[in-house]
Amino acid sequence: MAADGPYNERMFEVLGERLEGVFKRLRGKGRLTEKDVEAALREIRLALLEADVALPATKQFLAGVRARAIGDDILKSLTPGQQVIKIVHEELIRILGEKESAIRFSSHPPTVIMLAGLQGSGKTTAAAKLGNHLKKKGRRVLLVAADLERPAAIKQLEVLGEQAGVGVHADHEAKDPVVVARDGIERGKMQADVVIVDTAGRLHVDEDMMDQVQRVHDVISPDEVLFVLDAMTGQDALLSANAFSERLPLTGIVLTKLDGDARGGAALSAVTVTKKPIKFAGxxxxxxxxxxxxxxxxASRILGMGDVLTLIEKAEEVVSKEDAEKQAKKILEASFTLEDFLDQMQQVRKMGGIGDMIKMLPGIPGVGKLSDVDVDEGDVKRIEAIIRSMTPQERRDPRMISGSRxxxxxxxxxxxxxxxxxLLKQFDAARKMMKQMSRMKPGKGRKGGFPL
Ligand SMILES: Nc1nc2c(ncn2[C@@H]2O[C@H](COP(=O)(O)OP(=O)(O)O)[C@@H](O)[C@H]2O)c(=O)[nH]1
Ligand SMILES: [Mg+2]
Structure with missing residues (x-):
């Protein structure tokens, strides 16, 4: 199923270039040390977290990558950066989908498929979609409405079943979902090749719900138990996947709402916890x-969405050497305006640290520790908004900015x-520091009282 379409090849290339940037920045040469790989893995870790992969899943994944990446043959290869990316990409695909992912049909029909998951995850919709899909493949399908928690749930399945042109077993008077499920299976034995059982979820994992799905499960002995997961769940995917897999012998996952702007991390979290393949995507x-x-x-979505990766790519192109030198010169001449300040914040954010820029200033010892300074995206946006609301004169000479301004x-x-x-206070402090720096002539030691 892991088709290598042109889209993916391109993603792969882009990603490759991005991480190449990391390695270039790290070493400026082709050879990597173990430490370099660790640094790159940290970037990838951030990218995964940003894509909403839960932390334990991220750790587990990176351990697998690390084991493969820190081998002599990788480090000594001519293109270690590309090798590492390749490993990351391959590992993601391997974990996400190496296993058999089609529906397994029972040799004693009807094949029984049970859907379980939190409320709103898309179970009822998935039941009808799956019914529709299997009907097109020539199967006789019966949907079973075993969600009695909300009166509307039965109706919803009936409407969707009708749209799909498949049968629906429902009992509007029933009180016990176990009874409905059992009756549905009995009916399915006569009328269907596949019975799909929709169950009730709650907004959060709770004991009652788990108890109920477990009882339904026990009475229908399904061939497939599919955990339905909303891809937008983000970090919580791990919790619900864990809860359901502890109570039910899951056979696979249906990942829904992938049409939204979910970053895909839920997929890796859920697969890591359940060790089951994602069979379908809504x-x-x-x-x-x-x-x-x-x-x-x-895999491409998870890796490609990482802002961190973009940031690394941009760092190389945005802060070209000339830009950095120009900036440094301005700083030395202390002709530093609020516009420059904004520029610099943005660049620093894109580069992930203020250190690189400062290192380009000549003759300043001991600034290495500044390389850990982080700039928050929200801060930059706010600062940008504020500076944009100033007049050009105000930007050049902030001292004129009175209370009413x-x-x-x-x-x-x-x-x-x-x-x-x-902001004005910060800017003032930055400018003062820069004035002090500019009094230090490169290579001639400290003249001003630069506080190092
Ligand atoms: N955009 C989108 N919406 C979906 C998808 N699957 C389900 N939904 C919507 O999510 C909502 C909840 O779905 P439902 O099947 O009722 O969830 P249930 O509570 O688990 O049965 C409904 O409004 C569905 O139309 C999907 O793949 N994409
Ligand atoms: Mg439902």
Whole structure:
């Protein structure tokens, strides 16, 4: 199933270039040390976390990559960066989809498929989609409405079943989902090749719900127990996947709402916890919006969405050497305006640290420790808004920004006067520091009282 379409090849290339950037930045040469690989793995770790992969899953995944990446043959190869990316990509695909992922049909029909998952995860929709899919393949399908928690749930399945043109077993008077499920199976034995049982979920994992799905499970002995997971669940995917897999012998996962802007991390979390393959992906609300799962697409999504990776790529191109030198010169000449400040914040953010820029300033000892300074994206956005709300004169000469100007700027930028004050204070401090730096002539030791 891991088809290598042109899209994926391109993703792979882009990713390759990005991480090449990391390695270039790290070493400036082709050879890598174990330490370099660790640094790269840290970047990948951030990318995974940003893609909403739960931390334990991230750790487990990276351990697998590390074991493969820190081998002599990789480190000594001519293109270690590319090798590491290749490993990351391969490992993701391997974990996400190496296993058999089609529905396993029973040799004693009807094949019984049970769907379980939290409320709103897309179980009822998935039941109908799956019914529709299997009907098109020539199977006689019966859907069973074993969610009695909400009256509307039965109706929903009936409507969807009718749309799909498959039978629905429902009992509007029933009180016990176990009875409905059992009756549904009995009916299925006469009328269907495949019986799909929809069950009730709750908003959060709770004992009652687990108890109920377990009882339904025990009475229908399904061939497939599919855990339905909303891809937008993010970090919580791990919790619910864990809870369901502890109570039910899951055979696979249906990942829904992949048409949204989910970053795909839930896929890796769920697969790591359940050790079961994702069999289908829901990609919309319509009956036909169900696809076999493509591990390579999700792998690319998970890796490709990492802002961190983009950031690394950008660092090389945005802060070209000339830019950095120009900036450094300005700093030395202390002709540093709020516009520059904003520019610099943005660059620093893109580079992931202020250290690289400062290192380019000549003759400044002991600034290495600054390389750990982080700039928060929210801060940069706020600062940007504030500076954009200033007039050009104000940007050049912030001393003219009086109290009334401050409130005007705060209003214009949707921030508080306190934010404006903070920024001006910060800028003033930065400028003072730069003036002190500029008094230090490169190579001639310290003249000003630069506080190192
Ligand atoms: N965009 C999108 N919406 C979906 C998908 N699957 C389900 N939904 C929507 O999610 C909501 C909850 O689905 P439902 O099947 O009722 O969830 P249940 O509570 O688990 O049975 C409904 O509004 C569905 O239309 C999907 O793959 N993509
Ligand atoms: Mg439902």
């Amino acid at each position: 990609v919309g609300e319509k009956l036909t919006d169900l696809e076999p799962f493509h591990p390579d697409r999700i 401050r409130s005007r700027i705060a209003r214009g930028s949707g921030t508080a006067v306190r934010d404006v004050n903070d």
